[in-house]
Amino acid sequence: MKENLFQKLREKKNRIIEIRRYLHAHPELSFHEENTAKYIADFYTGKDCDIRKNVGGNGIVVTIDSGKPGKTVAIRADFDALPIMEETGLSFASKTPGVMHACGHDGHTAYMLILGETLIEMKDQLQGKVVILHQHAEETPPGGAIQMIKDGCLDGVDHVIGIHVMSTMETGKIYYREGNIQTGRAYFKVKINGKGGHGSSPHMANDAIVVGSYFVQAVQTIISRRLNPFDVASITIGSFDGKGSFNVIKDAVVLEGDVRVMTEDSRELVEREIRRLLNGLQEMFGITYELDYLNDYPVLYNDPELTEFVVNSLKNSSISGVTGIERCEPQPPSEDFAYYAKERPSVFFYVGAMPADGKAYPHHHPKFNINEDSLLIAAEAMGAVVIDYLREDDTQNGNNSVQRLK
Template sequence: MTEKLFEDLQAIYPEMVEFRREMHMNPELSFQEVHTPKKIANYLRDLGLEVRTEVGGRGVVGKLQGEKPGKTIAFRADFDALPIQDQKNVDYKSTVDGAMHACGHDIHTASLLGAAKVLSQHKDKISGSIVFIHQFAEEQIPGGAISMIEDGCLDGVDEIYGAHVWTSIPLGTIGIIGDYAMAAGDQFDIEIIGKGGHGAKPHVTVDSIYIASQVLNQLHQIVGRQVDPLKTGVITVGKINGGQAFNIIAENTNMSGTVRTFDAEVRDTIEEKIKQVTTAVCEGLGGTANISYTRGYPALYNHPEPLKNVDDLAQNVVGKPHVKYLLPSPGMEDFAYYVKEVPGAFFFIGGANEEINAVYPNHHPKFDVDERCMLNAAKMFISLALQEKQGADDER
């Protein structure tokens, strides 16, 4: 039966490409998605699915009810774009100034819709039910996952799966990461308050820019000297703003950065140490600090049994040599919230192809992928749906 569904999928591949390119040309930023969720909802309704709109805000959830008893399995795709200017030279380049699908969310959406169409054509063979979660605002903290969960998108769901296209692995491969696959991501903002004055008289001032430079140095020693070397973490200061003129000592300087961790204890330690170090340095140099630490997405944990399902079925979809076992990614993903509620797994679809210049990383202004990766993503969704409901071991 799986092979039959794969043949049906191949037949609708041009439709998937058309949907993806239309999305790519008309990107909508996080929390500004209007036309995209309407288009997704209409597509799912045309398949005869039960559809909920405005889930948690702008989310769309479709449900396919099989004709036999069984589990309820959910799949999630995101559909928001990024505030990046598209610099690709392709026919389907973004038509929206300053916005583009630079992270493959158009690929995720079209892949899941393709799987939904094929599965809906064979619902008489489906046991249990399948839930198709189309999420808004993955790229902006707080993302759409929390509000969609609060609005019931996981009600009755036994397991959930998600996929992300990746240009660090080539077309025809599937990437798997065990345990914690992606990092927790937090943001810190520091306002350093000194005493401004003339640049020629530093002795009667408190130089906030100088204090910021010392805070920066001390923040970077936290991971190297105050975190267990068998664990890991990243502290990056991405922005410093201070000063107005070449001969004025700035009274205020602002710093912002990000923290990435996998271990909850390390996350707590780094937050505490950032506050302690910043306060101590500022006080020691005569200044003060206002510190804001905002927790973003938690680390994304892949549950063992769902991940084994992904591993087993990926070997069928692309062949064992093309299943890549990857190191954890320090990027963050709000799919993490779903797997905190129900067992699930998140995997990666290879989309790189040098021949079409699909080599740039996610969030790059020239980001693109080989669209054939949508077939592998959709095949995984179909395989997981059938495997969970019919015990596809016999078919393999």
């Protein structure tokens, strides 16, 4: 059955690329993906599947029901873009100024549409159900995943599987890791209120810039002196708004920061210590502060048993173009797929998509691009896992080495 699927997908490779290029040229920002959502829904219209629109916002849920008893697996692809001015020079570059598919979500959607179409064509050979989660707004909190979950996208689902193409990973290789695989994230905004005054009379003022500068330095001691050295976290102050006249002491400054952690315990520690530091500055300098602190995307956890199943499936499948399947290091960015993983045992793995010329720009870069050969690899990889997951017994397809999930 897998070889049949692979053959169909290989015959449709050019369509995958055409769809990717169309989507790349027509990007839409998180929570504003109306045209992309319509494109996805229209693609499935008339096909033998159930289509649910406007799930949690612009999300689309497609259910492929074999009509036979079995498990239900959800597979996810996101479709939002970023507020970035594209600088790739591609013939199919973004036609929307200041908006770009700079993370590969156009590729995710393209391979998933063709995989979905092909699974629909083969549904009589399947058991159970496949639920395709075409998710909006991965890039911007609160994120589309949690909205779709609240709207019932995981009802009846046993496990969730996702793929991300990676421009910085070698094309032809698939990468995985069990356990905590991507960071959790928090955002904070703090306004430090001092007392304004003239630069000639600092003793009559209370300089908020001085306090803010102290905070920028001191907050890093949370990582160096409060966090266990064997844990991983980072704190970045990305904005310090203290602009004003050169000879005027500001009465207030606003700072914004980003927190990344690899455990939920570290998340709690960092927030607690930031609040304690601000309380100390309040006493030390006689200022007041206003803090907005938002914990959003959780740490992404790959279920070890399901990860082992996925890896065995991939290793026992003749996926075109795959030269290796490797365990990788945890990835620093955050990913709202983590919300699915909190609800159901899940796996998120990576397909290398480094351009053939080796000029790999990181995700969210104005010159970001992917090797389009990675899209067929992604389609075959996800398809192989789905078929192995849904097969009726361990011996179907003559593949005894893939262990059935308990």
